[in-house]
Amino acid sequence: MTIEQEPTVDIPTLDVDPFSAEILTQPYDFHEQLREIGPVVHLPRYGVYAMGRYDDVHSSLVNWESFVSSRGAGLSDFKREKPWRAPSLLLESDPPIHTAARTVMSGVVSVRTVRQLRAGFESEADALVDSLIERGTIDAVTDLAEVFPLKVFPDAMGLPAEGRENLLPYGALAFNAFGPHNALLEAALASAAPVQEWILASCQRDALSSDGFGAQIWAAADRGEITIEQAPLLVRSLLSAGVDTTVYGIANSLFALATNPAQWTALHDNPAGAKFAFDEALRFESPVQTFFRTTPKPVNVAGSSIPEDSKVLLFLGAANRDPRKWGPTADQFDIARRGGGHVAFGMGVHQCVGQPIARMEAEVILTALARKVRRIELVSEPRAKLNNTLKGWASIPVALVPR
Ligand code: OVV
Numbered sequence: 001m002t003i004e005q006e007p008t009v010d011i012p013t014l015d016v017d018p019f020s021a022e023i024l025t026q027p028y029d030f031h032e033q034l035r036e037i038g039p040v041v042h043l044p045r046y047g048v049y050a051m052g053r054y055d056d057v058h059s060s061l062v063n064w065e066s067f068v069s070s071r072g073a074g075l076s077d078f079k080r081e082k083p084w085r086a087p088s089l090l091l092e093s094d095p096p097i098h099t100a101a102r103t104v105m106s107g108v109v110s111v112r113t114v115r116q117l118r119a120g121f122e123s124e125a126d127a128l129v130d131s132l133i134e135r136g137t138i139d140a141v142t143d144l145a146e147v148f149p150l151k152v153f154p155d156a157m158g159l160p161a162e163g164r165e166n167l168l169p170y171g172a173l174a175f176n177a178f179g180p181h182n183a184l185l186e187a188a189l190a191s192a193a194p195v196q197e198w199i200l201a202s203c204q205r206d207a208l209s210s211d212g213f214g215a216q217i218w219a220a221a222d223r224g225e226i227t228i229e230q231a232p233l234l235v236r237s238l239l240s241a242g243v244d245t246t247v248y249g250i251a252n253s254l255f256a257l258a259t260n261p262a263q264w265t266a267l268h269d270n271p272a273g274a275k276f277a278f279d280e281a282l283r284f285e286s287p288v289q290t291f292f293r294t295t296p297k298p299v300n301v302a303g304s305s306i307p308e309d310s311k312v313l314l315f316l317g318a319a320n321r322d323p324r325k326w327g328p329t330a331d332q333f334d335i336a337r338r339g340g341g342h343v344a345f346g347m348g349v350h351q352c353v354g355q356p357i358a359r360m361e362a363e364v365i366l367t368a369l370a371r372k373v374r375r376i377e378l379v380s381e382p383r384a385k386l387n388n389t390l391k392g393w394a395s396i397p398v399a400l401v402p403r
Pocket of ligand 1: 089091236237
């Protein structure tokens with residue numbers, strides 16, 4: 001009753017393209033406009049609705065019945081358009097179908113399994129940081145943020161050494177594919193056929209070692225927790241979502257730390273704070289900026305009525321800088337903030353299932369750097385990397401000054 005009686009207000013319109021190169025590289029003024037103009041905004045450019053306020057983004061993420069994922073987490077509505085690949089069992093599904101897949105995956109990437117990987121990851125991180133310090137001047141993206149996850153994660157998956165160069169292009173494609181069919185997606189699709197072929201082949205049981213995450217997913221199929229047909233799709237989820245995200249998360253952390261020297265000093269003085277610094281970096285510059293949901297029925301958000309069958313663009317990156325939630329210093333990077341509660345990993349039933357390993361990778365590499373590096377300084381202009389969903393860097397040239 002109360003829902004029907006709630007007054008509906010006109011939904012304001014913003015005539016901007018959030019997937020333009022300008023806004024993808026500098027989204028924060030647009031985010032402010034989006035949050036200030038109203039709880040729900042119509043974007044006529046794509047015929048979608050959008051939200052940027054923390055409370056509304058958070059409640060929409062949690063409300064999986066009114067904001068479904070089974071019609072796609074990108075701009076395309078799977079009810080009207082054929083998806084570019086078979087839909088993900090995990091990301092692009094709703095309960096109850098989602099639940100079985102999610103249960104298997106949270107068993108595979110659990111805090112317990114990740115704890116067993118930690119010592120090995122720490123040795124890799126120490127060795128990498130030592131060799132980078134030796135070189136002095138490095139690229140924090142291509143020499144560090146890309147190198148570390150691309151070594152430890154495929155090893156943990158149980159992937160063969162050959163073909164791993166396909167992982168980053170596949171992730172870039174998957175995340176560009178959530179956006180419109182613009183030049184970024186075109187470019188990602190141009191060379192995608194062999195990449196997709198390698199990924200598909202790598203999801204099969206015989207491509208994977210007997211002791212990695214991949215084998216554990218296949219073992220769950222043997223136990224009947226998922227079907228044999230579903231196993232390769234769940235392996236594909238880890239290969240889609242597990243590489244670029246961590247690369248961007250580590251690179252964005254290093255950018256924030258290199259451009260805020262007092263924050264680096266605070267971390268160097270207390271390397272145990274690495275995990276909090278990572279959360280604050282995810283809040284400050286969220287690698288995954290946006291996801292879409294779809295409304296199977298009309299839904300009311302803070303007095304605005306969103307029609308049935310609408311695509312709704314949730315700005316995680318804007319929610320994570322909403323002063324209503326984070327106060328007047330929302331735009332500042334402050335590792336003492338304890339930025340927990342951010343929505344950079346999403347929220348609700350779809351909240352990132354890879355979180356334990358993503359967090360461990362970041363914590364281990366940032367801890368090694370914090371211990372061994374006294375100062376990290378930009379030596380030339382960083383270069384942004386453009387993606388329809390991910391925000392991050394192609395290059396961050398830095399000098400590492402050892403302790
Ligand atoms: C690109 C991406 C993000 C999150 C989940 C998935 C893919 C998936 O395939 O499940």
